[in-house]
Amino acid sequence: MIKVLEKACCDVEYNTNQTCCGQPAFNAGFWNEAREVAVKFVKDFDTVDFVVAPSASCVGFVRNYYSKLFENSSMHNQVKDLSKRVYEFTEFLTDVLKIENYGAELNGKATYHDSCAALRECKIKEGPRKLLLNVKGLELVEMNDNETCCGFGGSFAVKFESISVAMADQKVNNALATGADYIISTDLSCLMHLDGYIKHKGHPIRTMHIADVLANT
Numbered sequence: 001m002i003k004v005l006e007k008a009c010c011d012v013e014y015n016t017n018q019t020c021c022g023q024p025a026f027n028a029g030f031w032n033e034a035r036e037v038a039v040k041f042v043k044d045f046d047t048v049d050f051v052v053a054p055s056a057s058c059v060g061f062v063r064n065y066y067s068k069l070f071e072n073s074s075m076h077n078q079v080k081d082l083s084k085r086v087y088e089f090t091e092f093l094t095d096v097l098k099i100e101n102y103g104a105e106l107n108g109k110a111t112y113h114d115s116c117a118a119l120r121e122c123k124i125k126e127g128p129r130k131l132l133l134n135v136k137g138l139e140l141v142e143m144n145d146n147e148t149c150c151g152f153g154g155s156f157a158v159k160f161e162s163i164s165v166a167m168a169d170q171k172v173n174n175a176l177a178t179g180a181d182y183i184i185s186t187d188l189s190c191l192m193h194l195d196g197y198i199k200h201k202g203h204p205i206r207t208m209h210i211a212d213v214l215a216n217t
Contacts, residue, residue, distance in 0.1 A: 001054045001211040018044045023061040051086040059088040060121025094127035104214045107137035108181035114147050115187035143174040152193035168197040183207045
């Protein structure tokens with residue numbers, strides 16, 4: 001991600017003290033613990049122009065749920081300001097930098113998976129596809145039910161393993177039906193889940209994060 005941003009002439013800083021955004025604790029019902037982590041997140045990124053993350057899941061949480069964590073708090077205005085500065089990686093490339101071609105090259109056929117967080121939390125759909133269409137040598141094909149969840153859902157995969165695996169099976173088989181060499185997405189959580197299923201079954205398809213695709217020159 002940093003490689004792509006620097007290619008676009010961005011001055012990139014990486015705060016090595018940063019930690020989690022707090023979403024796992026929040027989703028598990030531990031709001032006080034989530035708030036402690038979120039306070040650190042707000043302070044860690046208080047002085048930069050933009051916060052760019054290769055995960056729509058984190059961005060969607062900060063943008064849409066921090067306001068609930070800090071309702072009637074002295075940090076309310078800081079949180080409101082942060083929500084305007086935080087962007088998912090592809091969203092930042094297409095909507096802020098307004099560049100769709102990063103000189104990337106990847107030979108093969110790929111299908112794109114719309115992560116729930118990108119599609120539903122951040123309203124991201126066309127941007128990643130525009131970026132992939134500009135990758136030299138890459139043929140982009142759509143799979144059936146591309147907006148359907150892959151089955152990961154964080155703790156959902158642990159609590160409802162059989163349902164989670166069945167959803168991964170459906171997603172992977174839809175991808176295989178396209179003849180694609182790669183499943184590409186914005187979220188590593190989805191890709192980790194799908195990759196585990198693919199390796200377990202020995203299917204001839206790979207998962208790739210879109211940042212890795214765009215950094216491939």
